[in-house]
Each structure stands twice: as C-alpha cells, then as structure tokens.
Amino acid sequence: MTLRLSCRQLAGLALAAVILAPPPALANTPCGGDFGAFLNGVAEEARAKGLPDAAIRQTLSGARIDRTVLSRDRAQGVFKQDFLTFSKRSVSGYRLKHGAGNMKKYGKVFARAQADYGVPAPVITAFWALETDFGAVQGDFNTVNALATLAHDCRRPYLFRPQLIAAIEMTAHGDLDPARTTGAWAGEIGQVQMLPEDIIRFGKDGDGDGHVDLKKSAADTILTAAGFIKNLGWRAGEPWLTEVKLPASLPWEKTGLNFDTTVGEWAKAGVRAREGALPAANLPAALLMPQGHKGPAFLAYPNFRVYLEWNQSFIYTTTAAYLATRLAGASRYDPGNPDPGLSDAAMRQLQEKLAARGHDVGKIDGILGAGTRAAVRAEQLRLGVPADGWPTPALLSRL
Known part of the structure; x- marks a missing residue:
C-alpha cells in the first residue's frame, strides 16, 4: 500500500487518514529535535544514497517548518458524506464535459497510455478530474517545506522522510524547484497528486522535453498516471464497474466488497445490467450497494481493487469508478429511493x-x-x- 492512502487530497475535501503502523525496521526513524540537526541527518542519508551535494544543498538549505501543514495533519476531516450526495457533487457537468474534451484533445497520448499500460482513457481521466479538476486545484503549499515538516514531526516520519529524500532526487533531475514547487499539504505534486517516490518510479516524459512535469504537462500526467495505475494491479481489457438492477431477493451473505462470486452466479440469482450486457460469466464480481438495496447497485470487478489502492474511502472509490463509466459512455445511475441513513x-x-x-x-x-x-x-x-x-x-x- 502506498503513502497516498494516508495523505491523498480531494480538491478541498480532507479525507480520513489511514494511519499505518510502521514496519519494525522503520519504527526508529529519526525525527524531532533541532530542525537544523534533523536536516543535517537527512543530508547525510541522501549523500549515502549517492545524491549530489549540490541538489542536497539546494533542496534543504531553504527548508522551513510549516505550522499550517501540522495543523492540517492534526485536523483532517472525516469523510462522512453518503454516496448519492458525494457522487452528485463530484460527477458534475463540468467534469463530464471537460473530461470528454481532454480525452479528445490528448487522444494520441491516451492511446499510447492504453497501448503501453492497458489503462483506458476514462479511468485516467476520472482520477485527473477528481484529484485536481484537470490541474486547476493542485495546492499551494511549498512541497519541500511540507515534506520536511511532516518528516521532522514524530507522528509518521517513516512515511515522509523517504519522500523528502526523493524530493532531493527530483531536484537533481531538474524536475523539482525547492523554492517554487507547490502542491498539497501532505507533499503530493501535480495534476493527479503524486508523491515524489511515485513520481521517480513511474514518471514518464510524455511531451519529450526531457523532464517529468506533472504540474504543467498533461502528457506527462497521463502517462505517469497510467504507469502507476498498472502497477496497482490494473488488468488490461477488463471492466471495472457496471450498474445493475436487483431482484427482490438475493443471497445477501455474498454481497459487499468481496470477489468470491462470479458474474455468472450473480446473473443466475437475477442480477441484470441496467444498460447493455454483463461481462464474461467467469469474471469475479462483488455486488456493491453503497446506499442499500433500494439505491444504486453495481457489480464491481477485480479492477475495482485498483481504486481501493488509490484511496481507501469506499464512497470516493465507488464515485471515481462510476465517473469513469460515465466518461466511457454510461448513463447516469438510477438513484432509486433508498431508506434514510443515520445522523x-x-x-x-x-x-x-x-x-x-x-x-x-x-x-x-x-x-x-x-x-x-x-x-x-x-x-x-x-x-x-x-x-x-x-x-x-x-x-x-x-x-
């Protein structure tokens, strides 16, 4: 599981953090104390990894503690909206229109992404839309300061110290300007909000300028996101979500976020696609009812797990997958008439x-x-x- 599960932002909505216990080998990651001494320790570690002194000095010499980052980290809001509320707000006419426009505008890049990684354009575009509204809302926190602050803080240094060192490597590559690069408060950068280690590992120069610039280059963003999504387990040529109609009774014990039942078994139980046909009968499928059996219902397939790797919020992931189906041509879901939820x-x-x-x-x-x-x-x-x-x-x- 990647760090994005702990820190990912959603265009103005702070999602609940997934706080992971550190592996034993990282439990004693240096943190706290004098900030200057802490930076010296980071510099020594970066030097030991073979990073050049010039990039180390350029990255760390101006680093400062950002108290706003600390306050954001300690006051992350909890994601409590229900699916209908969140999806109606998130799957907007603006995002559908501009998503379709971007898929057409960058059609050649998306075709390359699908050829190289097997990830369809609507899937990438949905994340691009939800994360930053196609680059419009990327965050204005100095990235180095954010990472240095969170690495120095002793809550989760084992997560953020490697990201700070990765930022030094990005500086060495000419892909990060310590004084000017900005992003989310937790250190994510660019139009799909990725952390430095992920950018280094999956970054692709889509426009041929010799750099990976996820803040300004749509081509770099599309190809880098495709590589990252493939690494999360994307299965080329397979669907991810289908809206379905339910019969009056089902084997309810098999519903929920598990993939122990196949499409064929759900079909025998009376589950039908709301539009078109269901995919191959032998494909594993989980029956999702985010607001109960009287609300929208979906069959989710193994590719849906990729959404859960991107972000563990069930409502966010279901919305992202649904938005991707809309961008692929599906109609708006049937909201049904779900029973009221709880305060x-x-x-x-x-x-x-x-x-x-x-x-x-x-x-x-x-x-x-x-x-x-x-x-x-x-x-x-x-x-x-x-x-x-x-x-x-x-x-x-x-x-």
Whole structure:
C-alpha cells in the first residue's frame, strides 16, 4: 500500500487518514529535535544514497517548518458524506464535459497510455478530474517545506522522510524547484497528486522535453498516471464497474466488497445490467450497494481493487469508478429511493450497540467504514431483512 492512502487530497475535501503502523525496521526513524540537526541527518542519508551535494544543498538549505501543514495533519476531516450526495457533487457537468474534451484533445497520448499500460482513457481521466479538476486545484503549499515538516514531526516520519529524500532526487533531475514547487499539504505534486517516490518510479516524459512535469504537462500526467495505475494491479481489457438492477431477493451473505462470486452466479440469482450486457460469466464480481438495496447497485470487478489502492474511502472509490463509466459512455445511475441513513449521533449509537453484541466496528466514531458495514450486514442477516450493509433508523430501533 502506498503513502497516498494516508495523505491523498480531494480538491478541498480532507479525507480520513489511514494511519499505518510502521514496519519494525522503520519504527526508529529519526525525527524531532533541532530542525537544523534533523536536516543535517537527512543530508547525510541522501549523500549515502549517492545524491549530489549540490541538489542536497539546494533542496534543504531553504527548508522551513510549516505550522499550517501540522495543523492540517492534526485536523483532517472525516469523510462522512453518503454516496448519492458525494457522487452528485463530484460527477458534475463540468467534469463530464471537460473530461470528454481532454480525452479528445490528448487522444494520441491516451492511446499510447492504453497501448503501453492497458489503462483506458476514462479511468485516467476520472482520477485527473477528481484529484485536481484537470490541474486547476493542485495546492499551494511549498512541497519541500511540507515534506520536511511532516518528516521532522514524530507522528509518521517513516512515511515522509523517504519522500523528502526523493524530493532531493527530483531536484537533481531538474524536475523539482525547492523554492517554487507547490502542491498539497501532505507533499503530493501535480495534476493527479503524486508523491515524489511515485513520481521517480513511474514518471514518464510524455511531451519529450526531457523532464517529468506533472504540474504543467498533461502528457506527462497521463502517462505517469497510467504507469502507476498498472502497477496497482490494473488488468488490461477488463471492466471495472457496471450498474445493475436487483431482484427482490438475493443471497445477501455474498454481497459487499468481496470477489468470491462470479458474474455468472450473480446473473443466475437475477442480477441484470441496467444498460447493455454483463461481462464474461467467469469474471469475479462483488455486488456493491453503497446506499442499500433500494439505491444504486453495481457489480464491481477485480479492477475495482485498483481504486481501493488509490484511496481507501469506499464512497470516493465507488464515485471515481462510476465517473469513469460515465466518461466511457454510461448513463447516469438510477438513484432509486433508498431508506434514510443515520445522523452522526445515531451512527455512534448504532456502533455502540453493535460493539455490545460482539462486533468489531473499530473506533466509535460515527463513520460507516468496512467494519461497521460488515456488522450491520451480520445483524440484518440475523433479523431476516435484506443484508445490504446500509444502517437505517429502523435497524437501530430493532437493535
């Protein structure tokens, strides 16, 4: 799992951070103390990796602690919007229109991306749209200062120190200007918001100017994103999401974010594509109902896992995958008539009741995460109601 799962920004919405425990070998990463001494340590480590002194000095000599970065890191908002609310806001007419325009404008680059990496244009374009509105909202934090601040801070230095050293390498390549390069508060750079290590590993010079410039070059952005998406596990020639219609009854215990059932098995159970036909019967498929069985429903395929690697928020990933289908020509989903959800206070109350019944819902935080959805589904099965993982006032009352 990459660092983007911890830090990825969404154009003005701070998503919940995924705080990972450090590997044992990195648990004692140097941090804190005198900032100058800390930078000297980073310089020594960069020198030991063979990076040139000139690039080390250029990158670190002007580095400063950014207190706003620290405050952002400590006050990340929790992502609590439901799917219909978030997707209606995110899959806008602007993004659909400009996405289609960009796919046409950069058609040759997208064709190269699909030929080289197997990733279709709509998939790349959806991420490009959601991350920065095609480069319009990239962040205005000095990248080196952001990375140095978070690497010096002792919350997650094992994540950010390598990114700071990677920034030195980018400086050596001429792909980062320590004084002028800006991006998100957590150090992501460019039109698809990537971290320095990922840019170094997957960066492609799409416009032939000898540099990888994800801030200004659409061609570089498209090819670099394609390489990164392929590395996350993209399977060329396979779909990622299909909107479906559901029968009145299903094997509810098989629904949710797992891929133990095939398209053919779902079809035998009465699941039908809302438009067109379902893909190959032997393809693994998970049945997703982000707002319950009365709302939109989708079959997700192995390529959907790539979206979860990009960002672990279920609502974000489902929206990104849905936007990609719209850019590929699908119609707007049928919103259905889902049962009302729970308020923040009611969700916390539900989590407390679920925990009291022995379910592992994690922290009592009002977030409808994977643990809470699984617990809701288990209780729905026990109560003999459709186990769609969507918590409602009626379910809370019955518990």
